[in-house]
Amino acid sequence: MELVLSIAIGVMTTCGVWLILRPRTYQVIIGLSLLSYAVNLFIFSVGGVKSNVPPIVTDGVPNTALTDPVPQALVLTAIVIGFATTALFLVVLLASRGLTGTDHVDGREDPK
Numbered sequence: 001m002e003l004v005l006s007i008a009i010g011v012m013t014t015c016g017v018w019l020i021l022r023p024r025t026y027q028v029i030i031g032l033s034l035l036s037y038a039v040n041l042f043i044f045s046v047g048g049v050k051s052n053v054p055p056i057v058t059d060g061v062p063n064t065a066l067t068d069p070v071p072q073a074l075v076l077t078a079i080v081i082g083f084a085t086t087a088l089f090l091v092v093l094l095a096s097r098g099l100t101g102t103d104h105v106d107g108r109e110d111p112k
Helices: 002-020 025-046 069-100
Strands: none
Touching: 002 025, 025 069
């Protein structure tokens, strides 16, 4: 399970960085979102990936068999903040497109 999660984090990070380096602002915003989701998955995986273990604390279960709830709370907070930031970026993108007439990051069209 850890291998699949590591590969997913790597692919999302790679795609996010590639999209951040694109010249259009919408692609940059999507790249930032992918990169933030990859970081969220990384933080979530730091808490430990456990399967087939009940989440009930009993006398015979050691504490190492339980998943840490703090990274889950941090990821939930980061998802909410990331959603609000993405919405703000999209509003700024639309305002910039209306003012400049282009959606390139530097404000200029590609020479043809």
